[in-house]
Amino acid sequence: MPRSLWTGSLSFGLVNVPVGLYSAARDQDLHFRQLHEKDGARIETRRFCSKEDEEVAYEDIGHGYELDSGRQVVLTDAELEAVAPRRTRTIEIESFVAAEEIDPILYDHPYWLVATGDSEGPKRAYRLLVEAMADSDQVALGRFVLRTKEYLVAVRVRDGLLALTTMAFADEIRPTTGIAPGGRKPGKKAVDQAVRLIEALSDDFDPNAYKDEYRARLRNVIKAKEKGGTIDAPEPDDEPAPAPDLMEALRKSLAEMKG
Incomplete structure (x- = not known):
């Protein structure tokens, strides 16, 4: 347990x-360590003072909050503990x-x-x-x-x-102001076609049917490298272009689903 x-x-x-x-x-992600590519040594993260260019001990690090004006308000550990x-x-x-x-x-x-x-x-x-x-x-x-x-x-x-x-x-939660889609409201015929496409793709939800395909590919790459293989990057897929005729695209999609 x-x-x-x-x-x-x-x-x-x-x-x-x-x-x-x-x-x-x-967490099922595969985690990597940062290495110096030349000699394989691990990369360390250290804290340096930008003014003195010296490493700063953890106990000497303060807490500053930057205001919109650019001025900083510095809070002590005791002040943070109070709230x-x-x-x-x-x-x-x-x-x-x-x-x-x-x-x-x-x-x-x-x-x-x-x-x-x-x-x-x-x-x-x-x-x-x-x-x-x-x-x-x-x-x-x-x-x-x-x-x-x-x-x-x-x-x-x-x-x-x-x-x-x-x-x-x-x-x-961020408001949708400024990111809402534009465009004219679609006609009823187009909405009905889209609804039929959604219904054709509808199924019972099974969480086990969805796998992390990237993680599986990454594991295969690691296994191949472990055995001394080389990995060639695939050619990038062509990005799908927006459908010039939305109704025709919906009609063809429904036809393919029925086929």
């Missing part, structure tokens, strides 16, 4: 359920909402919340909360502090466990 990232309690009303936090997603989130071991539930009311764009990183301790009482309280939330189809919204950052979180039931997902705050 993986190690918990955090232990504490899930609190709502007068109920406190001891829980441990486990990451529900794992740091209160370090508690509690996920404080503030409200319950319907799952469909939460815009998925707000969701960030998923975790599992698992009951901790060997006694039967906490496990029963955990199971009661799971069953109650599953029956009501509600999502719990709350806050907790992980390391030094306070997070807004959503807690819901998945596979008989409580799943916690960190969330973005509303003001962290």
Whole structure:
């Protein structure tokens, strides 16, 4: 079993359920070390003072916030500590909402919340909360502090466990002002054709059907290099050109799907 990232309690009303936090997603990316190409030595990252051109020890590094005017406001460790989130071991539930009311764009990183301790009482309280939330189809919204950052979180039931997902705050979502598409509103015939194409491509969602093809290709390259092979870069694919006749493109796409 993986190690918990955090232990504490899930609190709502007068109920406190001891829980441990486990990451529900794992990093499958292939990570590379930066090397000096000439001799293969590892590249080190050091902190230098731009004025004195000397390396600076970590304990001598301050914190500066640059204002719009270009002036810097320097804060000490003590001043930062004064406004740091209160370090508690509690996920404080503030409200319950319907799952469909939460815009998925707000969701960030998923975790599992698992009951901790060997006694039967906490496990029963955990199971009661799971069953109650599953029956009501509600999502719990709350806050907790992980390391030094306070997070807004959503807690819901998945596979008989409580799943916690960190969330973005509303003001962290960028508005669409300035990036919304232009163009004239399409006619009903074009919309109907596009809807039929979408329906033709519709299927039941199976997450296992989607693989990280880049990662698979990269693993093959590493295996080939390990065996002393050479890798030739493929010719770049031609970028598809915009369809000059949208209706004709939709018609041909539907015909190919039916064929």
